[in-house]
Amino acid sequence: MSNTELIRKLRAALKPENVLSVPSELVVYDCDAFTVERHIPLAVVFPRSAVQVAEVVRACSDHGCPVVARGAGTGLAGGCTPPPNGVVIVLTRMNKILDIRLRDAMALVEPGVLNLQLTNALSGTGYHFAPDPSSQGTATIGGNVATNAGGPHTLKYGVTVNHVAGLEVVLGDGSILQFGPVEDPAALDLARVVCGSEGTLAIVTKIWAKLTKNPQACRTIRATFASIDDASQAVSQIIAAGIVPAALELMDRGILDAVEAAFALGVPPEAAAVLIIELDGPEAGLDSLLEQVIALCRNWNPGEVLQAKTPAERELLWKCRKMAVGAVGRLSPGYMIQDGVVPRTRLPHIFRRILEIAAKHRVRIVNVAHAGDGNVHPILLLDERDRDLTARAKAASREVLEECITCGGSITAEHGVGIEKIELMEKLFAPADLRAMHRVRQAFDPASQLNPGKKYKTICQ
Amino acid sequence: MSNTELIRKLRAALKPENVLSVPSELVVYDCDAFTVERHIPLAVVFPRSAVQVAEVVRACSDHGCPVVARGAGTGLAGGCTPPPNGVVIVLTRMNKILDIRLRDAMALVEPGVLNLQLTNALSGTGYHFAPDPSSQGTATIGGNVATNAGGPHTLKYGVTVNHVAGLEVVLGDGSILQFGPVEDPAALDLARVVCGSEGTLAIVTKIWAKLTKNPQACRTIRATFASIDDASQAVSQIIAAGIVPAALELMDRGILDAVEAAFALGVPPEAAAVLIIELDGPEAGLDSLLEQVIALCRNWNPGEVLQAKTPAERELLWKCRKMAVGAVGRLSPGYMIQDGVVPRTRLPHIFRRILEIAAKHRVRIVNVAHAGDGNVHPILLLDERDRDLTARAKAASREVLEECITCGGSITAEHGVGIEKIELMEKLFAPADLRAMHRVRQAFDPASQLNPGKKYKTICQ
Numbered sequence: 001m002s003n004t005e006l007i008r009k010l011r012a013a014l015k016p017e018n019v020l021s022v023p024s025e026l027v028v029y030d031c032d033a034f035t036v037e038r039h040i041p042l043a044v045v046f047p048r049s050a051v052q053v054a055e056v057v058r059a060c061s062d063h064g065c066p067v068v069a070r071g072a073g074t075g076l077a078g079g080c081t082p083p084p085n086g087v088v089i090v091l092t093r094m095n096k097i098l099d100i101r102l103r104d105a106m107a108l109v110e111p112g113v114l115n116l117q118l119t120n121a122l123s124g125t126g127y128h129f130a131p132d133p134s135s136q137g138t139a140t141i142g143g144n145v146a147t148n149a150g151g152p153h154t155l156k157y158g159v160t161v162n163h164v165a166g167l168e169v170v171l172g173d174g175s176i177l178q179f180g181p182v183e184d185p186a187a188l189d190l191a192r193v194v195c196g197s198e199g200t201l202a203i204v205t206k207i208w209a210k211l212t213k214n215p216q217a218c219r220t221i222r223a224t225f226a227s228i229d230d231a232s233q234a235v236s237q238i239i240a241a242g243i244v245p246a247a248l249e250l251m252d253r254g255i256l257d258a259v260e261a262a263f264a265l266g267v268p269p270e271a272a273a274v275l276i277i278e279l280d281g282p283e284a285g286l287d288s289l290l291e292q293v294i295a296l297c298r299n300w301n302p303g304e305v306l307q308a309k310t311p312a313e314r315e316l317l318w319k320c321r322k323m324a325v326g327a328v329g330r331l332s333p334g335y336m337i338q339d340g341v342v343p344r345t346r347l348p349h350i351f352r353r354i355l356e357i358a359a360k361h362r363v364r365i366v367n368v369a370h371a372g373d374g375n376v377h378p379i380l381l382l383d384e385r386d387r388d389l390t391a392r393a394k395a396a397s398r399e400v401l402e403e404c405i406t407c408g409g410s411i412t413a414e415h416g417v418g419i420e421k422i423e424l425m426e427k428l429f430a431p432a433d434l435r436a437m438h439r440v441r442q443a444f445d446p447a448s449q450l451n452p453g454k455k456y457k458t459i460c461q
Numbered sequence: 462m463s464n465t466e467l468i469r470k471l472r473a474a475l476k477p478e479n480v481l482s483v484p485s486e487l488v489v490y491d492c493d494a495f496t497v498e499r500h501i502p503l504a505v506v507f508p509r510s511a512v513q514v515a516e517v518v519r520a521c522s523d524h525g526c527p528v529v530a531r532g533a534g535t536g537l538a539g540g541c542t543p544p545p546n547g548v549v550i551v552l553t554r555m556n557k558i559l560d561i562r563l564r565d566a567m568a569l570v571e572p573g574v575l576n577l578q579l580t581n582a583l584s585g586t587g588y589h590f591a592p593d594p595s596s597q598g599t600a601t602i603g604g605n606v607a608t609n610a611g612g613p614h615t616l617k618y619g620v621t622v623n624h625v626a627g628l629e630v631v632l633g634d635g636s637i638l639q640f641g642p643v644e645d646p647a648a649l650d651l652a653r654v655v656c657g658s659e660g661t662l663a664i665v666t667k668i669w670a671k672l673t674k675n676p677q678a679c680r681t682i683r684a685t686f687a688s689i690d691d692a693s694q695a696v697s698q699i700i701a702a703g704i705v706p707a708a709l710e711l712m713d714r715g716i717l718d719a720v721e722a723a724f725a726l727g728v729p730p731e732a733a734a735v736l737i738i739e740l741d742g743p744e745a746g747l748d749s750l751l752e753q754v755i756a757l758c759r760n761w762n763p764g765e766v767l768q769a770k771t772p773a774e775r776e777l778l779w780k781c782r783k784m785a786v787g788a789v790g791r792l793s794p795g796y797m798i799q800d801g802v803v804p805r806t807r808l809p810h811i812f813r814r815i816l817e818i819a820a821k822h823r824v825r826i827v828n829v830a831h832a833g834d835g836n837v838h839p840i841l842l843l844d845e846r847d848r849d850l851t852a853r854a855k856a857a858s859r860e861v862l863e864e865c866i867t868c869g870g871s872i873t874a875e876h877g878v879g880i881e882k883i884e885l886m887e888k889l890f891a892p893a894d895l896r897a898m899h900r901v902r903q904a905f906d907p908a909s910q911l912n913p914g915k916k917y918k919t920i921c922q
Binding site: 103148159161171175176177178179182184185186187188189190192193195196197201213240242282283284285341343345408409410411412413414416417421425428429432433436437439440441442443444455 | 649651657
C-alpha cells in the first residue's frame, strides 16, 4: 500500500477534515516539548472514538507504519515525537468528561480532557483530581497516564497510576480492551503496567479517574535558608521524622531570581534557597504538626518562615512554584529541564554534585525540586544558537542523570524516558530486566507498532 | 529424562534431604486448604535460595515437568494444588527476615516468612506489616503476594500489592530478576502484575515489604442489628459518607452462634448481625468521627453499641472475628468458605440473595464479611460424607459467585481463582481480556511451566 493509499484509507475512516497530510500542517507535530529531535510525520489524525483509534491502528498496521498517540504535546522527553515515517494520533478532540460519580469518587473521561479541566469541573463538589503537574492547565489526562505524571502533591497523594481506577485501551492489533474500573482481584493488573508505558503498550481511549476528597484544611509555609544544603537537610529530616507533607518543594536562588522578576514573591535577596511546605488533613492536629515541621526547619537556621494567611497568599506561592520553569525565559533564551530522582537522604549530595557539574561544563543550572520525593529538576540555561553551549548543557545533563543512578535513584520521576533518555536505560537496568519489559511490550504489541524507539530499544530475544 | 533422573538431578542440586519423592511423604502436599481436588506430586523440594529455585525450575523445564510454588498451603482456592505430574517447590525454609530498615519503612524478607512473624519482629518499633488475613499466624508473605491477600484492615490500608515495594523473582526460563524496591518510573511496573498472579508468572524469592506506621490511636466498637439488611445498610451509609474506617466487618447470627460457643463474646441472642467497626488515626478528631459513625448506625436501629474500653477487649473482638471461620467446626463437620465481592451499595441485595440461594439448595449458610470492602465470605456448612449435600453446597456456592458477577462484582477478593473458580473466569471476562492476560503470562513464562491450569486456562492464540 502506498502512502497515498494509506492516507485515503485514513480519510475514509475519519472523514477528510480529521486527517492532516500537507507538510506545512504536519510540521507542527514534528516534536513535543523536547525539541532536540524532530520527525515530520506521514499524517496526523484526530479520531473521536476508540473505534476510530482502532481503525487507524489497523490501517497503519496493514501499511507497516508505526503510530504514536499524542495529547497536548507538553511531554519533556520526546515521548510523542513521531517515529520516522509514522502517523500521529492526536487525542485532543476526545476531550469529554463522560461521567462524574461522586458516590464512587470516580470520573470517566476521554484522554484529551485537560488535567485542570477535570479539577475545574469538580469545583464545589468537595473532590479533585490529585495529580497536579505544573503543566496541568495544558496537559491532558491521557498524557498524564502515559508518562505516569506527578506534581508537587505527588509526595502525599502519589503519581497518576494511583488515581486510575480503569482504562479503555486499543492494543497494537486494533483490539479494544477495558481494564477496571472495579479492581478485579481475579484479573492480572494490566492497567497498572500501561500507566507510564509511554504509549508503547497501548493507546488509552478512556480513563476512569479516581477522585480525591479535598482536605478539610491546609497550612502552607515558605521557609528561606542560607544554603541549598541546609534546605535539603531540612527536607531529609522532615521525611525521616515520618511526616508526610502534602507537598515539599525546593527552589534555589537561581530560579528565585526568575520568579522574583516575574511575580514579585518577595523572598529576601540573601536567601539561597526556599522550601514551600504544605500540610493538609483534618483541621484537628494540623497546627501542632506545623509546629513540628517548623521546629525541624529551625535545626537548619532558616532566615524567615512565613505562613500563607489567606487563600490568595497560598495561591501566589503555588503560582510562583508552578510557573517557575516558564519564568526561566527571563534568565536565558533557552533551557533544558531535567528530571532525576534520588533517595531523599542523598538530596544534599545531589545538589552539591549539580553545582560541581555546572562548573565543570560551564553551564548555569538553576533548580526546582519536588524535594520531598527526592525528585530534582535542574534547569540548564542555554541558547540553542550557541552549539558549543548546547553540547556542554547536554553533557552536563547526562552527567547529572548518571549521578542519580549512582545514588540509587533513576533518570526520571515523572517526565518519562521518551527518546531523550533511551541511551541511559542500559545503564539503569540489567539486560534481563530490559528483556522482561520488552517481552511484556510484545505481549501487548507483537509488531512493535506502537511508539517504537521510545522508552526502550527493540531488543533481540 | 526419566522421573528417576529428574529426582536425581533435584537431589544433586538441593542435597537429598531437601527432596521428597516417597509417596507417603508426597501425599501431604497433594492439595492446599481447598481439598476438593488433589494430585500427588512427582516430587517436593525445599530450596534455600533463589539460585536453588532457579535450578529446580530449569531441571523441571528440561524434563517438561510443571512446577508450583507453595508457602504454608493455607490457600482456599487450590492455587497451589500440584499440577498433574508436577513438582512442588515449598518455600517455607526460605523463612528469614533479612533486613529491617525503619528509616525507609521497609523490610526485606524471604517468601516463607509468616505474615505475623514480620509484625511480631516489628513489635516496639512503631511499625507493622498491614495485610492481615485471618490466617496471618500460619500464612506466608510469599503466599500473601501470590494471592494478593487482604484482611479486615484492607479497607483502609489496601491488599498486599500496596505493601510490596519490590520483588526478586524466578521466571519460567530460570532467570532471576529484581523489580524495585525503589519505584523506578523508567521501568514498567512488573512487580505489580506479579502480585496476585497466583504463581503463574514467576516464583517470588524475596519481598521488599513496605511497613506501615502504627496509628496513633484507635477506637473499636461492635454494634448489633435486628437484621443483616439493617447492618449492611449501615455499612453502605458509612462508606457513602466518605468515612474510611480501618476495618468494617460483619458477622451474621449463624456465625455468631459458633463464636459464642467458642469464645463467649457476649452478643445478645436476639441480635441478627454484628458490625465490628474500627477507626484509627491521630487521636485528635477520632472521637468526633466515632460519634458520626455511631449516628449513622443509629439510622438502622442498632440494638447495642459497645466500645472496646481496653486493649484486651479490642483483642477479644478481633480474636472472635479472626477465629470465626475456625469456630464453624462447632456447627458442622465440614464447610466451604466462599469469597465474592460486590459494590458496597449492593451488600443488602447480595445478603438477601445468599439467603434465597441457601433455601433453594437446602444448605445452611453463615456469613462473615469484610463488609466495608463489599467482600462477602458465605460459609456453606456441609459434611463431605454426604455427597448430595456436598453437591448442593457446590451448586449454591457457584450461584452466589454468579450473583456477585451480575452485581458488577467479582468471584474473588482475596482468596484467588486457583482451580476452584477457573470455570467462572469466562463468565467474568471477555475473550479479549483473557487473551491479554494469557499473553502477559506467556511473556513471563513462555512454556506455561509455572502453575499451569490455575487462574486462567491456556488459551490458543
